[in-house]
Amino acid sequence: MATNSSNPGPTEVKLVTIGPEQAGQRIDNYLLTRLKGAPRSLIYRILRKGEVRVNKGRIKAPYRLKAGDEVRIPPVRLGEKTVTTPAERVLRQVESAILYEDKRILILNKPSGLAVHGGSGVSYGVIEALRALRPDAPFLELVHRLDRDTSGCLVIAKKRSALRTLHELLRENRMNKYYIALVMGPWQGGAWRVEAPLKKNVLASGERIVRVDETGKAAASLFRPLAVNATASLVEVKLETGRTHQIRVHAAHQGHPIAGDEKYGDPKFNKQLREVGLKRLFLHAHRLVFAFDDDGPHIDVTAPLDTHLQTLLAKLNLEFHE
Template sequence: MTTKSSNPTSSGVKLVTIGPEQAGQRIDNFLLTRLKGAPRSLIYRILRKGEVRVNKGRIQAPYRLREGDQVRIPPVRLGDRAVTTPAERVLRQVEASILFEDKRVVILNKPSGLAVHGGSGISYGVIEAMRALRPDAPFLELVHRLDRDTSGCLIIAKKRSALRTLHELLRESRIDKHYLALVKGEWHGGPGRVEAPLKKNVLSSGERIVRVDPEGKAATSLFRPLAVNPTASLIDIKLETGRTHQIRVHAAYEGHPIAGDDKYGDENFNKQLRTLGLKRLFLHARRLVFAFDDDGPHIDISAPLDASLHDVLTELKLEFHE
């Protein structure tokens, strides 16, 4: 896909030529991916008013795009503010975090504190930054998500076919996902399998929280201790399912809440770790291993821990070799 801007500094109108990856999409769904954060009501309004044109003509929401179509996308405002472009500092941070890239995917070492996408009061995230960095990229979509405070391996698909394949691999648990977590106390024994169903709840305050509940969805995590002492343990965690907050809830359920977790953690433990320099959740998506097909090469990517987390391990005298 080729993206052209028509005097973007004054009008903000974009002219986008549809490539093979976008062909077949409904125009409303296409606009939702291009105008991140825009509600559907706004998308339908600009379609009804004719502000969106395909090949210079009006179209309706069910219209399916064809390769070669030229789409006119008007500038939009969300409430009283325009769709936010990520700050230059964030763009540099995201660009520097790229671990691997080929024609199908980009894999990043997502920084802690940066959301994967905008929404719910967040102006932008990793995916918006990548689209700003690659304005001519025909397709960029998140394959999966990480919590805002979790760092590590994050996959972005560069082709719709790659996104479909990776979603299938995730459903079939054919992507090995390993995390590093620093948890409270001494982990006794060797590797352990945690099978505890998880259910999303909303508190009276409106806060969303996940709890172990027999009526919840099945969730399985494999915990393997790497280094332990009476204060804390460093654990490798492999996910067999990918539920919201799964590792954090399973760790707390086992009596070993994750350091720096202000939702499911231990307040006194968190205070103790702050005196050692921990300023974030100690949860890191350490490694991803997968193959696009049975006969193809394996993609095996590891994301290094940042220096601040290494410093905490040094203070705790927990030896760990990546």
């Protein structure tokens, strides 16, 4: 990991012409992306004082940029900061994980242990690594997120229009997302559709946790057993909603917590699987199926399980065919 500390002075005034890929974005969000490291309070202050101009006129934070707009970005002192560059190993790991790419999107098989973005004590994630790999790319943004310990299909938009469309597909449940999970105990009764509302909570320690709660948001997951024995079961999970920690909480709620889950799992089961080699959460975003429009071709991408998880399944005598 390369770092360099600097104490930059104020930047010079910049005049930027907005292209089609930035069109539709709020000016405050655009400035947060453009002025890396600037706090929101600073962004709103320079907007309020009229230091930011669009087509030579004052604008407010909700203003949505249009193609051809000329934006004046004032000199901004961001103070002393440390710039962190993803390690070469991480860059190679992310580059080799790309499963699918076209002019609108990129789908990669996110490794377990790598965050999707920097923040909360993490210097960088997948999106920062991709931007470092492709410094000339005009637009790279996460379409959705995966927990740091979850591996598998992660979609990156290469155009703002694609990001808007994909967010619409997610809202309307028109992006089919399938996960593979190893859960505790023998699964019985075939496929289950779990409907249990979820509510985010913050513990006294500051830890974020999600619980089944009647006052929470509606959530639905379809579980289907793939391989079962007395110790554990391999299941496919189709998400019908996309709540935080949804699969992990729903699985635990049904009495089948996910292997390696330190937050919602079973300590005894986790210890048992560590002894046979499990070193991570066994949750993998296995497959994505969607189409950008009703008449367009389907994009159907599968992320293979890594060697570590395949080896563990073999030790447990659980067969899984990609």
